[in-house]
Amino acid sequence: xxxxxxxxxxxxxxxPGIITAEGFLGNDTRPLVDIIQAxxxxxxxxxxxxxxxxxxxxxxxxxxxxxxxxxxxxxxxWNVKVDESRxxxxxxxxxxxxxxxxILVTHKPSGKQLLFSELSLHLLEKHHFxxxxxxxxxxxxxEIKTVLDL
Amino acid sequence: MSLSFLVAPFVVGAISAVMAVIISFIxxxxxxxxxxxxxxxxxKRVITVKGGSSLLSSLARQNIFLPSACGGRATxxxxxxxxxxxxxxxxxxxxxxxxxxEMRDKIRLSCQxxxxxxxxxxxxxxxxxxxKYSTAVTSIRNLTPDMREIKLSLKDPEQIDFKxxxxxxxxxxxxxxxxxxxxxxxxxxxxxxxxxxxxxIVRLVPGGIATTYIFTLLKEGDTLDLVAPLGDFRLHGTNExxxxxxxxSGMAPIKSILFDMSENKITxxxxxxxxxxxxxxxxxxxxxxEDLEKKWPSFHFIPAIADVSTDSTWKGETGxxxxxxxxxxxxxxxxxxxxxxxxxxxPGMINASIKVLTSYNVNQADIYYDKFS
Amino acid sequence: MTPEISPIILLLASIFTSNILLANFLxxxxxxxxxxxxxxxxxxxxxxxxxxxxxxxxxxxxxxYIIVFFEIEYLRFIVFIIVIAAVVQMLEMLIERISxxxxxxxxxxxxxxxxxxxxxxxxxxxxxxxxxxxxxxxYGFGSGVxxxxxxxxxxxxxxxxDTSPVPAGLKGPGITLIIIGxxxxxxxxxxxxxxxx
Numbered sequence: 001x002x003x004x005x006x007x008x009x010x011x012x013x014x015x016p017g018i019i020t021a022e023g024f025l026g027n028d029t030r031p032l033v034d035i036i037q038a039x040x041x042x043x044x045x046x047x048x049x050x051x052x053x054x055x056x057x058x059x060x061x062x063x064x065x066x067x068x069x070x071x072x073x074x075x076x077x078w079n080v081k082v083d084e085s086r087x088x089x090x091x092x093x094x095x096x097x098x099x100x101x102x103i104l105v106t107h108k109p110s111g112k113q114l115l116f117s118e119l120s121l122h123l124l125e126k127h128h129f130x131x132x133x134x135x136x137x138x139x140x141x142x143e144i145k146t147v148l149d150l
Numbered sequence: 151m152s153l154s155f156l157v158a159p160f161v162v163g164a165i166s167a168v169m170a171v172i173i174s175f176i177x178x179x180x181x182x183x184x185x186x187x188x189x190x191x192x193x194k195r196v197i198t199v200k201g202g203s204s205l206l207s208s209l210a211r212q213n214i215f216l217p218s219a220c221g222g223r224a225t226x227x228x229x230x231x232x233x234x235x236x237x238x239x240x241x242x243x244x245x246x247x248x249x250x251x252e253m254r255d256k257i258r259l260s261c262q263x264x265x266x267x268x269x270x271x272x273x274x275x276x277x278x279x280x281x282k283y284s285t286a287v288t289s290i291r292n293l294t295p296d297m298r299e300i301k302l303s304l305k306d307p308e309q310i311d312f313k314x315x316x317x318x319x320x321x322x323x324x325x326x327x328x329x330x331x332x333x334x335x336x337x338x339x340x341x342x343x344x345x346x347x348x349x350x351i352v353r354l355v356p357g358g359i360a361t362t363y364i365f366t367l368l369k370e371g372d373t374l375d376l377v378a379p380l381g382d383f384r385l386h387g388t389n390e391x392x393x394x395x396x397x398x399s400g401m402a403p404i405k406s407i408l409f410d411m412s413e414n415k416i417t418x419x420x421x422x423x424x425x426x427x428x429x430x431x432x433x434x435x436x437x438x439x440e441d442l443e444k445k446w447p448s449f450h451f452i453p454a455i456a457d458v459s460t461d462s463t464w465k466g467e468t469g470x471x472x473x474x475x476x477x478x479x480x481x482x483x484x485x486x487x488x489x490x491x492x493x494x495x496x497p498g499m500i501n502a503s504i505k506v507l508t509s510y511n512v513n514q515a516d517i518y519y520d521k522f523s
Numbered sequence: 524m525t526p527e528i529s530p531i532i533l534l535l536a537s538i539f540t541s542n543i544l545l546a547n548f549l550x551x552x553x554x555x556x557x558x559x560x561x562x563x564x565x566x567x568x569x570x571x572x573x574x575x576x577x578x579x580x581x582x583x584x585x586x587x588y589i590i591v592f593f594e595i596e597y598l599r600f601i602v603f604i605i606v607i608a609a610v611v612q613m614l615e616m617l618i619e620r621i622s623x624x625x626x627x628x629x630x631x632x633x634x635x636x637x638x639x640x641x642x643x644x645x646x647x648x649x650x651x652x653x654x655x656x657x658x659x660x661x662y663g664f665g666s667g668v669x670x671x672x673x674x675x676x677x678x679x680x681x682x683x684x685d686t687s688p689v690p691a692g693l694k695g696p697g698i699t700l701i702i703i704g705x706x707x708x709x710x711x712x713x714x715x716x717x718x719x720x
Contacts, residue, residue, distance in 0.1 A: 017328025019225065021359040065498045068470050069397075069428055070456040084496030085355040086399075087334070090225040094246070097225075099497060100355060136357065158595040165585065165602055169609035176613050180620040239624050264623065 006093075007032055013092035014132075024092060024123075026134025039130050042141050048150060054125035056148050057114075061103050061121065077149070079106040089119050093127055107147040114139060114147045187268045190214075191275075205231065205260040205269075214273065215280040215377045218319065221333045222261035231260040232272035280380060283307060283318075287372045288347065293434035296354040297398060298365065299339075301347060302374060309345045312338065312379030314410035315403040315520075318348065321375040322360045325367055334360035337402035337494070337520065338379070341410040348378075353399040383494070383520040385411065389419055390488040390516070395471060395503050397426035400494035401435070403520055407492070408442065408449070417446045420487070422478060425453045426471025426499065430461040452478070472502045479510045493519040525653050526720050530661040533719065537665030540713035543641045544673040545706055550641030553632045554674055555699055563628045564678035567636075568671030570629070572664065574614060574636055575645055578607050579663025582646040583656060603646045604637075611637045641670055652720040662719075677702065 011032040016023035028035060043050060064072060064080035071081040085100040098119040105114045116124075120137045123129040131138040144150075183201025188208070190196070199208040206222050206229050209215070219226035227247030233256055240248065244259045285302035293299050304310060317337040324330055340349035355361045368374065385407050396404045404423060411417065427433050432455075439451035454467040454474040467474035483489075489512045493500045500519050507517055528536075543549050550571075557567045582603050590599055615633050619626045626633070636642065645666045649659045680702055689698050 016326075017324075017330060017332070017359060018223070020357050021326075021328065021362045022357045023327075068426070068456070068472070068499050068502060069496070070470070082498070084498055085353065085358070086496065087219070088226070097246075100358075101496075102356065157593050158598055161589060161593050161595060162598055162602060162605070165589070166605050169605060173609060173612050173616075176616055180616045238622065241624055242627060266620075 010092045010094075013090075013094075019089055019092060022136060024129075024135055024137075025132035026136075026138060028132030028134060030132070032129075035132055036127065036129050039141065040128050043128075046141050046145060048141055048145055050125065050128055053144055053148060053150070054121065056150075057103075057105075057116065057121050057124070057144075060105050061101075061118070064103055064105075065101075077108055078147075079108060080104070089117075091119060091122060093123075095126070096122065098122060105147060107149065110146060112143065112147050114143060183266050186265050188265070188271055189269070190271045190273055192270075192272075195278075199265060201265045201267075203265060205233075205258075205263040205265055205271075207261075208265045209260065210282075213281060214278065215282065216260050216273070216277060217280075217380050218261065218333055219335055221331055224259060224262055227259065229260045230257050231263075232256055233258045233263065234270040234272060235268070237263055237269070276382075279311065280377060281307065281310075282321075282375060282377050283310060285348070285374050285376060287368060287370050287374060290368065290370055293351070294432050297432075297434060298352045298354070300350045300352055300364065300368075302350070302376070303347045305373075310348070310378060311345065312342050313384045314338075314342055314406040315384040316379040316381045316406075317383075317403070317520075318350075318376045318378035319380065320360060320364075321377065322363050325363055328359060332359050333377070334358075335380070337381075337383075337399075337406070339402035339405045341406055341413055343410065343413045351399045351402045351405075381520070383492075383518065386518060387490050387516075390490045391483060392419055392421040393475065393483075393489055393491045393507070393512075394421065394423040394493075395426070395475060395491065395499070396423075396494040397471060397499065398432070398495070400496075400520070401425065403494055404492060405435070412442060412446055412449075417448065419448065420483070421446075421449045422483065423449070423451050424471050424475050424478075425451065426456070426474070426495075427453065428456045430455055430458065430464060470502070471499065472506050475503060476506050476510075479506070485510075489516065491517040493517065525655050525658070526718075528658065528718060528720075530657055532717055533658055534661050534665040536717040536719045537662050538669040538672065539710075540717045541719045542669040542673055542710055543645065543666040544670050545703075545710040546714070547641075547644065548707070549644040550639050550670055551703075553635055553639060554670075554677065555696065555703070557629070557632050558674055558677040558681055558699070560628070561675070561678045561682060563632075564674045565671075566625045567629055567632060568674045570614060570618070570633065571636060571639070571641070571670050572667030574607070574610055575642055575667035575670070576660065576664045578603075578610050578642055579645055579649055579659050580656075581606050581610070583649055583654075583659040586650055599647075599650065600643075603643060607642050607646070608637045641666070673706070676706065680706075 013019060014024035060074060060078060060080050061082065063074045064082035066072060067082060069083060071079050074080055081104045083102045087100050088097040089100055090097050101118045103116055115137060116139060117137060120131060181202060185198050186201040188197050188199060197212045199212060204222060206216055206218060216231060217228045219228050224243040237258065240253055241262050244262050247259060248257060283304055284306040285304050287300065288303045289301040291299045317335045319333045319335050322332045322334060336350045336352060338348050339351050340347070352361060352364050354365050383403055394404045408421065408423065433453055436453065443449055443451055452467055452474055454469065454471045455464060456470060458464045458468050467477065491507050491512055493503050504517055508514065541547065544554060553567060558564050585602060585606060586599060590596055590602060611634060618633065645663055649662060654662060681699060684698060684702065
């Protein structure tokens with residue numbers, strides 16, 4: 001699908017070494033808009049709502065921040081650890097600056113984990129972008145469903 | 151067969167060639183900006199540069215360094231400069247980083263301004279002290295699994311003049327898949343008395359451009375360029391009690407300030423350094439600070455380990471560093487003493503600490519923090 | 524044969540009654556895209572006036588003095604396109620130098636003027652209808668002004684419509700096409716008033 005100039009610019013910002021060392025596209029060869037569209041279709045198939053999962057992840061992130069880099073327990077079902085580093089990362093869509101925080105959520109009953117960052121959460125929420133396959137911060141919707149118990 | 155059929159392609163070719171010549175000529179006119187005069191601080195300093203590059207890089211080539219955490223890509227917003235001349239309206243790339251007052255005040259992002267005509271600029275005096283230094287790595291030592299101590303010896307220039315608490319910008323060259331130079335800021339951990347060798351404490355950030363380079367590629371003997379000194383985090387006041395709160399790599403500017411005080415015999419103030427770490431294996435420089443305590447009676451080193459489950463012999467503070475802070479404010483530090491706080495670390499820790507401090511009547515104006523982000 | 528139309532009539536006709544955009548439907552793609560933003564629409568419209576006028580004149584001269592002379596009328600398409608591409612390239616370089624803000628605002632749509640069918644269309648109309656030099660200049664300039672007015676009008680209307688309750692399915696391209704259709708229908712009322720050929 002032809003990409004508008006804004007998406008082309010954004011895809012360039014997502015290359016390795018521009019914002020993060022790894023970039024946001026992993027080793028995915030698909031164009032950015034295709035990645036987003038495929039994940040949007042997957043979300044409809046799995047019956048997950050973007051706003052809902054973003055809301056849950058935000059909740060876990062907020063709770064995790066209280067721990068000041070220790071692992072905390074959230075309502076008995078999840079362990080959350082937020083690691084904070086100094087500095088800011090710009091969103092590749094040029095709509096905000098985000099802290100360098102990584103959040104590791106463990107779903108205690110299943111043991112499955114989810115790794116995301118303040119920026120990757122924003123990308124999920126506002127742009128329905130879960131990062132390219134092969135990126136260490138890519139979240140698969142099926143994993144999100146399991147970990148959040150949806 | 152006559153060659154008349156060649157006339158057509160020849161004519162088309164000729165037309166294309168003529169057009170190309172005109173375009174090249176215009177390109178030469180348009181992109182040749184010639185020499186441009188930059189007048190700084192009302193003529194206090196006038197430099198002549200070749201036009202066509204960004205203001206940030208044009209100044210850097212003349213050894214005038216504006217702070218830049220992103221190397222000119224309009225993602226950090228720290229390269230602000232006041233441009234008194236008219237260079238057109240603010241570009242969309244500048245808008246996210248400027249307040250309305252700044253825009254009215256003619257503040258621009260120097261990495262987004264192309265130098266085309268003579269300009270009148272205003273640069274704060276302190277920035278003239280910033281220079282580029284070529285250094286050699288003399289020592290790399292792991293302090294904890296994700297913390298490294300780096301010592302750099304200055305080669306050109308050989309000495310640096312800075313204030314304790316300032317930081318340097320490392321210039322990370324292209325490597326691996328990364329094709330452009332990047333700059334990242336790190337606080338200087340050594341004191342200003344040591345002016346030909348600088349120490350840094352670097353934390354490994356997963357996926358970080360600079361730390362990946364530092365942890366996997368940088369070796370002893372390598373050259374590393376940096377721009378320094380920058381920043382306005384420093385010691386204030388005269389005899390107030392000092393409450394320093396920092397964890398991990400946040401220790402660097404605090405260490406610089408404390409060792410500078412010790413060297414210059416500014417040792418009458420009561421100083422409490424709350425060093426928060428997650429687990430016992432994240433503790434480092436313990437002996438160094440315990441030795442400082444011996445030399446400086448009113449200095450107290452208070453490490454706080456959040457999770458001591460792996461070490462049953464720990465007798466010090468446990469839990470969050472803010473809990474240790476509260477402990478001391480309640481029971482060990484006289485309430486009537488005037489106090490100052492120096493914070494360096496993540497926004498979460500800083501906010502939590504400010505909450506505690508203000509509830510114990512420390513004024514916001516007396517709380518200083520390293521504004522890295 | 525060169526039609527007998529006074530330049531004033533031709534000017535008015537090219538701006539209003541035979542508006543290249545709303546009556547001939549040429550130059551749609553950047554029309555729909557850039558009309559999102561009034562300032563950019565104004566900038567693009569002015570750029571189109573400049574390109575259309577200059578290319579009309581150059582293409583007229585190239586056609587009558589080179590193409591006809593060498594009897595290579597069958598190559599007129601490729602020659603016109605080369606001239607248009609070159610003029611747009613020069614304009615892009617000049618805009619980047621003179622106004623970086625406008626250059627960034629127009630983005631990819633500045634070079635896309637090259638393949639804006641309205642530009643080629645105007646040059647071809649001039650050739651097909653056998654206009655004189657004066658008529659060519661007037662028609663080229665007038666068509667440019669007509670395009671500019673049309674995109675300004677659409678941008679202004681879209682700005683108002685943005686705050687109106689448009690059904691979700693029609694937001695964006697949907698309602699824009701409907702607006703353009705309504706504008707075109709209004710301009711149909713002009714048809715037959717003035718002759719262009």
